[in-house]
Amino acid sequence: MLKIYNTMSQSIEEFKSLHAGEVNMYVCGPTVYNYFHIGNARVFLVFDTIRKYLEYSGYKVKFAQNVTDIDDKIIKKAASEGVLWSAIAEKYTTAYLEDLAKLNVTPADINPKATEEIPAMLALIQNLMDKGIAYVSKNGVYYDVTKFEGYGKLSHQKMDELVEGARVEVDEEKKNPLDFALWKFSKPGEPSWEAPWGAGRPGWHIECSAMSGKHLGATFDIHGGGADLVFPHHENERAQSEAANGVTFVNYWMHVGYLNIRGEKMSKSKGNFAFIRDILNDYMQDKENTANVIRLFILSAHYRGPLDFSNDNMDSVRNGYREIYYTAQRLAQVKAKPAASFVGRDFIKEFKEAMDEDFNTSKAIACVYDCAAAAKTELGKKNIESFVLLGKTMLEMCAVLKITPVLKTIDAQITELAKQIDLLRKEKQYEKADILKKQAAETGYMLEFTAAGTFAIKELK
RNA sequence: GGCGGUGUAGCCAAGUGGUAAGGCACGGGUCUGCAAAACCCUCAUCCAUCGGUUCGAUUCCGAUCGCCGCCUCCA
Numbered sequence: 001m002l003k004i005y006n007t008m009s010q011s012i013e014e015f016k017s018l019h020a021g022e023v024n025m026y027v028c029g030p031t032v033y034n035y036f037h038i039g040n041a042r043v044f045l046v047f048d049t050i051r052k053y054l055e056y057s058g059y060k061v062k063f064a065q066n067v068t069d070i071d072d073k074i075i076k077k078a079a080s081e082g083v084l085w086s087a088i089a090e091k092y093t094t095a096y097l098e099d100l101a102k103l104n105v106t107p108a109d110i111n112p113k114a115t116e117e118i119p120a121m122l123a124l125i126q127n128l129m130d131k132g133i134a135y136v137s138k139n140g141v142y143y144d145v146t147k148f149e150g151y152g153k154l155s156h157q158k159m160d161e162l163v164e165g166a167r168v169e170v171d172e173e174k175k176n177p178l179d180f181a182l183w184k185f186s187k188p189g190e191p192s193w194e195a196p197w198g199a200g201r202p203g204w205h206i207e208c209s210a211m212s213g214k215h216l217g218a219t220f221d222i223h224g225g226g227a228d229l230v231f232p233h234h235e236n237e238r239a240q241s242e243a244a245n246g247v248t249f250v251n252y253w254m255h256v257g258y259l260n261i262r263g264e265k266m267s268k269s270k271g272n273f274a275f276i277r278d279i280l281n282d283y284m285q286d287k288e289n290t291a292n293v294i295r296l297f298i299l300s301a302h303y304r305g306p307l308d309f310s311n312d313n314m315d316s317v318r319n320g321y322r323e324i325y326y327t328a329q330r331l332a333q334v335k336a337k338p339a340a341s342f343v344g345r346d347f348i349k350e351f352k353e354a355m356d357e358d359f360n361t362s363k364a365i366a367c368v369y370d371c372a373a374a375a376k377t378e379l380g381k382k383n384i385e386s387f388v389l390l391g392k393t394m395l396e397m398c399a400v401l402k403i404t405p406v407l408k409t410i411d412a413q414i415t416e417l418a419k420q421i422d423l424l425r426k427e428k429q430y431e432k433a434d435i436l437k438k439q440a441a442e443t444g445y446m447l448e449f450t451a452a453g454t455f456a457i458k459e460l461k
Numbered sequence: 462g463g464c465g466g467u468g469u470a471g472c473c474a475a476g477u478g479g480u481a482a483g484g485c486a487c488g489g490g491u492c493u494g495c496a497a498a499a500c501c502c503u504c505a506u507c508c509a510u511c512g513g514u515u516c517g518a519u520u521c522c523g524a525u526c527g528c529c530g531c532c533u534c535c536a
Contacts, residue, residue: 040536257466267535319486455499
């Protein structure tokens with residue numbers, strides 16, 4: 001039975017989908033004004049893994065993730081580079097999709113762009129206007145938070161306390177300091193869309209309400225994002241949607257903890273800003289397996305807790321990943337059939353139990369390691385069929401976590417070298433054998449001569 | 462000030478009312494002609510501190526201290 005921590009109730013709840021066997025989920029996507037960084041990547045990878053696990057558990061998942069392609073930051077960036085805002089949005093939307101693909105993140109079923117969903121937003125704003133919840137001011141259309149009874153319930157803040165702590169400049173045009181823009185009137189030269197109240201662009205929160213409602217329904221199962229979105233973004237989305245539709249917006253709110261770099265929040269001024277694109281390119285020589293190491297690193301801690309990114313921590317994970325990677329390579333070079341059963345632990349069962357407990361990937365990964373170790377023990381005992389069974393079990397778990405090692409085809413040259421070395425060893429011509437071994441090493445392979453056979457292992461670098 | 466998170470071995474990191482998963486590193490060993498970034502084993506009398514509840518707490522409650530974050534359209 002799957003359990004999920006719900007930010008709304010601040011407790012772990014049994015998961016019950018709205019429609020039997022189906023899960024509708026929405027995760028806040030990027031504002032495309034730059035490449036995305038390792039912190040964004042954490043959110044994307046966590047929810048990709050959750051989605052995958054839901055599917056593995058038998059759910060049909062409908063996954064929507066927006067692309068915010070109009071926003072102040074985009075306009076600002078465009079101005080500083082002297083290009084059209086749309087050029088910035090297009091460039092970084094493309095980059096976003098490329099980087100996601102390199103991380104093996106499955107594309108969302110629906111990738112709505114803000115600029116393509118303006119009509120749905122206008123309809124929602126009109127709905128709020130009709131209900132007397134929104135009002136027009138000099139600068140735009142605003143949401144009157146005093147009209148929504150449950151305001152603050154998601155972030156567990158009281159309105160007066162929010163006001164006290166507010167560091168925002170008081171906007172005289174707003175009725176209440178907490179009121180937020182649904183529609184911002186454009187200034188000359190700014191991008192704008194026609195609207196009944198005046199030309200402008202959408203406020204930050206409205207797109208998610210409009211798009212999730214349109215594609216997933218007024219009520220849907222899971223809404224996720226980074227922890228910093230709880231307030232104000234998700235609080236405001238909820239206020240908009242529930243006030244407009246009169247029904248519960250989201251059943252399970254999920255938030256991913258912060259990713260720090262060497263213990264500090266990442267920021268450009270501190271020079272500890274890491275784009276995922278750069279990590280993918282620079283971290284290892286083995287590009288095909290870099291995404292797996294990154295994902296394993298991200299999943300090594302529970303998704304709700306903080307996670308510290310550093311080279312040392314990555315290296316530690318990479319060294320651990322080798323165990324899985326090498327086991328997979330040996331498995332691929334063994335021709336035996338799997339044993340019918342393994343007397344011992346039921347790794348898959350343990351794995352599922354871990355994941356069912358609010359996606360405890362840390363514990364799930366421990367199952368993968370234990371299984372790999374058990375497989376190697378069998379190999380050492382020359383129980384090849386048991387090794388194959390356990391190796392396959394390990395790969396099943398890897399597939400769910402999406403860390404399946406990417407193997408190289410071993411070219412004929414290496415196979416030939418291995419044969420020759422084996423021959424030379426039998427003839428005790430060790431000096432010649434060593435020369436050939438060195439040759440193999442130069443191509444990135446190490447050759448293992450074990451009781452269970454000879455393996456050519458591509459090193460992970 | 463309000464709210465939230467967090468403090469577990471050298472490092473990363475799970476977890477439980479009955480005495481601590483897993484990974485990395487270290488150390489020892491095994492296989493091997495030698496060797497490996499291979500394999501095996503070892504590695505927290507203890508879970509920030511101080512109280513309380515309990516037969517028993519790292520796990521529950523209270524307090525204290527430390528670190529991080531949100532309350533500024535930052536995931």
